[in-house]
Amino acid sequence: MEPAIKAFFTTPRFAVVGASADTAKYGYKVFAWYLSHNMPVTGINPKTPVILSQQTVADLDQIESPGETAVSVITPPAVTLKVLQKAKQLGIERVWCQPGSESTEVLQFAKDNGITCIANGACVLVDGESGLQSAGREWKL
Template sequence: MEAAIKTFFSSPRFAVIGASTDTGKYGYKVFSWYVSHSLPVTGVNPKAPVILERQTVSTLDGLESPSETSISIITPPAITLKTLEKAKELGIKIVWCQPGSESDDVLNYAKENGITCIANGACVLVDGESGLKNAGRDWKL
């Protein structure tokens, strides 16, 4: 998993599927983590056009360069599966399924379709610092 996390953080762009304006939700916490680490991140939320003073997009189709984007997913497994289907169509090769967003169907779909899926309890909020370091990304809080 360490190699996959290094690859994830080597990406030039990031997106958070399920980014939220609700400070109590993990969609907000994960998006905020990217922002606080000065990473080029886009929130994906069909209802909130701005989160943390950053423009969001309503769907993956709205990303500037989807095939160059690593995506964090914080949605229920059924939505995660639909997200992976769209990710495949857009050429996205690596995703991070936050705890609770994955299922056997999600993991099998990713594996069968050549999408690297970081999952099984790995969390950006816990594992992100070491992932950034391993990817050689400098950041300042």
């Protein structure tokens, strides 16, 4: 288990940038994964105020306790870079870039700004269970 994944899951809160109401999209699947594990998660989508019966927020700066939040990102790389820039401003230190959301520029920004960025093909849906276990978090399904 990658140490960054373990550290990601030790964070008290989570957010999903790119949460979606479209069941075919990964933004839906990742948000649903957090909810199915009864995790404290906030969906972020500027156009959809409710997803899976949960209130969402329009922007990362609207989440509660950003410094205690790890963020999963499911957006195109150009948007992901803006998300990381906002994360830096808010004191968010752990970001999981789902496959397809990262770029060389995104990864370099994270590295240069002290943001731990899980990327390079790692996926919450694939690696999340073992990440939770390595962090000592047992969530009731």
